[in-house]
Amino acid sequence: QKEVEQDPGPLSVPEGAIVSLNCTYSNSAFQYFMWYRQYSRKGPELLMYTYSSGNKEDGRFTAQVDKSSKYISLFIRDSQPSDSATYLCAIYGGATNKLIFGTGTLLAVQP
Amino acid sequence: SAVISQKPSRDICQRGTSLTIQCQVDSQVTMMFWYRQQPGQSLTLIATANQGSEATYESGFVIDKFPISRPNLTFSTLTVSNMSPEDSSIYLCSVSVQSNYGYTFGSGTRLTVV
Numbered sequence: 001q002k003e004v005e006q007d008p009g010p011l012s013v014p015e016g017a018i019v020s021l022n023c024t025y026s027n028s029a030f031q032y033f034m035w036y037r038q039y040s041r042k043g044p045e046l047l048m049y050t051y052s053s054g055n056k057e058d059g060r061f062t063a064q065v066d067k068s069s070k071y072i073s074l075f076i077r078d079s080q081p082s083d084s085a086t087y088l089c090a091i092y093g094g095a096t097n098k099l100i101f102g103t104g105t106l107l108a109v110q111p
Numbered sequence: 112s113a114v115i116s117q118k119p120s121r122d123i124c125q126r127g128t129s130l131t132i133q134c135q136v137d138s139q140v141t142m143m144f145w146y147r148q149q150p151g152q153s154l155t156l157i158a159t160a161n162q163g164s165e166a167t168y169e170s171g172f173v174i175d176k177f178p179i180s181r182p183n184l185t186f187s188t189l190t191v192s193n194m195s196p197e198d199s200s201i202y203l204c205s206v207s208v209q210s211n212y213g214y215t216f217g218s219g220t221r222l223t224v225v
Contacts, residue, residue: 004153043115043203043216044154088154099144099214101153 001026006089006102015111019076023089023102026070030100031093033065035074038086038104047087048074079109113138113208117217124194124224131190132220134204139184145177148201148219157202160187194224 006023013019021035032051036044048063050056050072056063062075072089089102114137124130134143145157158166158179166179180188191198201219208215 006153008151041120041218041221043117043205043218045216046112046213049213098156103151103153 003027003100004089004091004102007105008103009105010108011105012108012110013079015079015081015109017079017109019074019079019083019107019109021074021076021087021089021105021107023072024070025072025091028067028070029093030091032091033063033072034090034092034099035061035063036088036090036101038088040085044088076107079107081109081111083107084109112213113140113206113215115204115206115215115217117204117220119220120218121221122223124222126195126224128194129190129192130194130222131188132202132204134187134189134217136185136206138208140206140208141184142207143181143187144205144207144214145179145187145189146203146205146216148203154203157189191222194222196224198222199224 004025034049035047037047038044050063050065053065053067060077064073086104086106088104090099092099116135118133143160146154148154156169157172158168160166160179160181162181162184178190201221203216203219205214205216
């Protein structure tokens, strides 16, 4: 079983839609949960991070963590064409203290 | 957050040759990380480079194939040696400046081996 599993997509949504991106993880020892955004031909950039279960909001973006289910989500409200990118979930912690990434979900927001 | 300059941005190389990728950071950092990103796969950590010591390699990656230098706190190189088409990938360097989870990435080096 992979340590992090991410819905592969790709996703194509109309502008203004609500987008839901999801990952599951296997090890309950993981402590930090992150979402990175990667534009084409660019490196990943940290979008949001959370530490505990619950929601964290930043503008149109909401990160949600459910530690009991080992499930993390990123919601994008009022999606814009500029949100078109690959979104990668990442987790950190446990015995290895390494950043472990999901495979990424390619999102296309159509104007 | 740190700003990372990574060079070259892309290259096409003949099999059997080697390519050295450079990573320059605008601030001093203790650890630098090298990742590989293959199409349809997650970012995979190759090694962690600490200044003044040998790099620590992850399972499946060896120093002979991916030698790393870390001469100071702002610079590192990754060499992909004796390349084969299977080495075609994007290689990224990364640093953590403020915390364990605030990793900053370079723009990557897109390598094609023919």
